[in-house]
Amino acid sequence: MYGSASTHDIPTQAATGLENEDPILLAEFEARIARGEKIEPTDWMPQLYRKQLTRMIEQHAHSEIIGSLPEGTWITRAPGFRRKMAQMAKVQDEVGHAQLLYSAAETLGKTREQMLSDLVNGKSKYSNVFNYPTPTWADSNVISWLIDAGAIVNQMANAKGSYGPYCRALDRICAEEAFHLKYGHDAVVHMATGTPIQRKMMQEALNRWWPAIMTFFGPSDKMSVHTEILMRWKVKMATNDACRQQFLDMYVPKIWEIGLTLPDPNLRKNEDGVWEFSEPDWEDFKRVINGDGPCNAERIAVRRAAEENGAWVRRAMQQPQARYVRPLA
Amino acid sequence: MLFSFDPRISRLELPESAPPPPDKAALDQFPTYEVFHQRKENTAYVYVGPVHAPEADVAFLFGKEQFSRRFPCTGMWVVPTEAIRVTEYGDDQQSVYDRLPLLPADALTTADAAGLEAYDIFHLKKRGKAHTHVGQVQAASPEAALQAAKAAFGDQRPVVNVWVIRSADLLRSDDDDRDMWTTTPDKKYREAIAYKVQDRIDRFKQER
Amino acid sequence: MNPTLDLLYRLADDQLILGHRNSEWNGLGPILEEDIAFSSMAQDKLGHSLQLYTLLHELGEAEPDTVAFTRNTPQFHCCQLTELPIGEYDFSLVRHFLFDHAELLRFEALADSSYEPLALVARKVKGELKYHVLHANTWVKRLGTATEEAIERMQAALEFTLPYALGIFETTDAESEIISSGLFVGEEQLQRRWEASISKVLAQTALTLPDLRLLTPVTGGRHGQHTEHLQPLLDEMAEVFRLDPTADW
Numbered sequence A: 001m002y003g004s005a006s007t008h009d010i011p012t013q014a015a016t017g018l019e020n021e022d023p024i025l026l027a028e029f030e031a032r033i034a035r036g037e038k039i040e041p042t043d044w045m046p047q048l049y050r051k052q053l054t055r056m057i058e059q060h061a062h063s064e065i066i067g068s069l070p071e072g073t074w075i076t077r078a079p080g081f082r083r084k085m086a087q088m089a090k091v092q093d094e095v096g097h098a099q100l101l102y103s104a105a106e107t108l109g110k111t112r113e114q115m116l117s118d119l120v121n122g123k124s125k126y127s128n129v130f131n132y133p134t135p136t137w138a139d140s141n142v143i144s145w146l147i148d149a150g151a152i153v154n155q156m157a158n159a160k161g162s163y164g165p166y167c168r169a170l171d172r173i174c175a176e177e178a179f180h181l182k183y184g185h186d187a188v189v190h191m192a193t194g195t196p197i198q199r200k201m202m203q204e205a206l207n208r209w210w211p212a213i214m215t216f217f218g219p220s221d222k223m224s225v226h227t228e229i230l231m232r233w234k235v236k237m238a239t240n241d242a243c244r245q246q247f248l249d250m251y252v253p254k255i256w257e258i259g260l261t262l263p264d265p266n267l268r269k270n271e272d273g274v275w276e277f278s279e280p281d282w283e284d285f286k287r288v289i290n291g292d293g294p295c296n297a298e299r300i301a302v303r304r305a306a307e308e309n310g311a312w313v314r315r316a317m318q319q320p321q322a323r324y325v326r327p328l329a
Numbered sequence B: 001m002l003f004s005f006d007p008r009i010s011r012l013e014l015p016e017s018a019p020p021p022p023d024k025a026a027l028d029q030f031p032t033y034e035v036f037h038q039r040k041e042n043t044a045y046v047y048v049g050p051v052h053a054p055e056a057d058v059a060f061l062f063g064k065e066q067f068s069r070r071f072p073c074t075g076m077w078v079v080p081t082e083a084i085r086v087t088e089y090g091d092d093q094q095s096v097y098d099r100l101p102l103l104p105a106d107a108l109t110t111a112d113a114a115g116l117e118a119y120d121i122f123h124l125k126k127r128g129k130a131h132t133h134v135g136q137v138q139a140a141s142p143e144a145a146l147q148a149a150k151a152a153f154g155d156q157r158p159v160v161n162v163w164v165i166r167s168a169d170l171l172r173s174d175d176d177d178r179d180m181w182t183t184t185p186d187k188k189y190r191e192a193i194a195y196k197v198q199d200r201i202d203r204f205k206q207e208r
Numbered sequence C: 001m002n003p004t005l006d007l008l009y010r011l012a013d014d015q016l017i018l019g020h021r022n023s024e025w026n027g028l029g030p031i032l033e034e035d036i037a038f039s040s041m042a043q044d045k046l047g048h049s050l051q052l053y054t055l056l057h058e059l060g061e062a063e064p065d066t067v068a069f070t071r072n073t074p075q076f077h078c079c080q081l082t083e084l085p086i087g088e089y090d091f092s093l094v095r096h097f098l099f100d101h102a103e104l105l106r107f108e109a110l111a112d113s114s115y116e117p118l119a120l121v122a123r124k125v126k127g128e129l130k131y132h133v134l135h136a137n138t139w140v141k142r143l144g145t146a147t148e149e150a151i152e153r154m155q156a157a158l159e160f161t162l163p164y165a166l167g168i169f170e171t172t173d174a175e176s177e178i179i180s181s182g183l184f185v186g187e188e189q190l191q192r193r194w195e196a197s198i199s200k201v202l203a204q205t206a207l208t209l210p211d212l213r214l215l216t217p218v219t220g221g222r223h224g225q226h227t228e229h230l231q232p233l234l235d236e237m238a239e240v241f242r243l244d245p246t247a248d249w
């Protein structure tokens, strides 16, 4: 999620603009969502809904395409046929997810090329975890399992949201993620229960990634008017804390059962069933998401290079009479 | 040169830093095509999503791998988004056909059958789900096709939204190419079910 | 070498090395959708190589992983075409076009091989190869009739790649026995069919196919002689695998 990047930039100060919306249309719109019906692209929708959804789906799409890079780092080096083919298929799926999500965002009015342009110009954000490197094969496995697990928590929640095209894309994505999760788990288990070299490599990778994983769902939500509205409109489906708790509850026991440790002495489940942990370094998080992480420059440079190197192909394929229209659904 | 842990990236020899590129030219924006799949023989084609492509043949190549690489599929149709006539969206539980304005009779009945063309009709049964093919009608225009669709399929409900597509605008997979669509079952490595690791975990726990 | 082993190693190594090369585009392609399509075809190639190494294993050779990840340059029998770096998309597409036409025709012929397990594999992969060639033809036709820039690029890529492509059909000492035993129709036959097949597509473009008789095929690959690009590829591919040869990854 991949969509989590969006959750920490819900505006807290700016006006909602709701006072400028037609009250009758707004009431119908809210009634539809309250009935559990989805919103489709040609329906009337408040500006705030369009804007926030566009931003959220776009950032989710960017996170998929940028997210293909840290695992892509090991695509030519995956050990053995089984891993080699699965690693390729997984990275391919992430690119496919970007395609699905850009399409969903396009139905709200922003073109794909504009989104890609904003990405390479550094105007859009993507999930912060992908600004960290994967120096070993085990790092890639940690992403395949645990970052995807986090993404699935988010995506399953968002698939119950109110926007039809986003739900359709997420249904397909969630079906594909089942493979990612199992593949990632399988790879981590092989490493953790394997030879001393493998176990050491895996434990070190997990230690490197744990702080980033703990920031994956974003800081605790500031409950603002915006947050409330977006939850009522089923744009934001769960709080960051709820997602984090769900993730910890599902995966920490699975990490521990294969003899791996987590680098947080305060991590434990209390008697109320709530996970306690050391507060992540949110200052560092802010610094990295604003551009100063170990891989920000590389990620953007790679996307730029891909765009630039492919420009002649797109130029050649363009038909003079062709006219862009947004996808329908 | 930019350092990367990825040998593929190192081979690109990217500069350490570079000024941001200019905004992308609009010419990079291809038209879009909508893609439909048949999951099993003798079942209706269902909408799966759009692709960006310069022309239908390329959209076909793209649609196949984007939408059928992970799920079995026996056939595919692609159509330019622009060629789809869309009705308004109704509420769940309702039928948009009920809201269809009646056209004057002479707009519907064309004396010469030569002016008739086939149109494919797709229904959306519920918001958030996918449009599904319901059948074909013969008509002289997309508007007339919609009226004909109401006559032919109007008793089905709910119908939240209807897509009308001139059949000639659909690029369809060839029956002779069936074998192109039946390759997924051999690709187990892309399925969750291929990864069974519980035995290994149990063994590990016992040995500890 | 035993003719069956000789043939299988050439087939399998081609598929592995080109599949590996093409996978380098994953996530870096010119269009999102094309990125996905190209990756599928690379995966197919690896799948083919795995099936072929499995046949070799059944004939007493080492496990597929061992064969693929522990040999060095002189033990590889791929043609040099497959090992060249991916270059720009024009080269990768032209290589894909030239190789996959030969591949489709080769496996079509192998469907009648006297070695039944190989015939079975050949029949199984036909649907995939059909898509590969459809993909290659569509792109070559599009780019080969597009802008001046694209036509120039594709023509240059074609001229650069053809001598290597002719190396696909390099024969070994086993050739006459391969043909006489009905294992395969032979490289000469294949090359003739291939020329007809690529000519037909190129004729629909602004690209010109040079007179192939005037070109010197780049050979050696079938005999373990390779470009300087193969060993680094093998080292990279096996980097993790060789970290701990006893490990189950």
Ligand SMILES: [Fe+2]
Binding pocket: A002, A064, A093, A094, A097, A151, A173
């Ligand atoms: Fe994904």
Ligand SMILES: [Fe+2]
Binding pocket: A094, A148, A151, A177, A180
């Ligand atoms: Fe994933």
Ligand SMILES: [Fe+2]
Binding pocket: C041, C044, C045, C100, C103, C129, C132
């Ligand atoms: Fe191929």
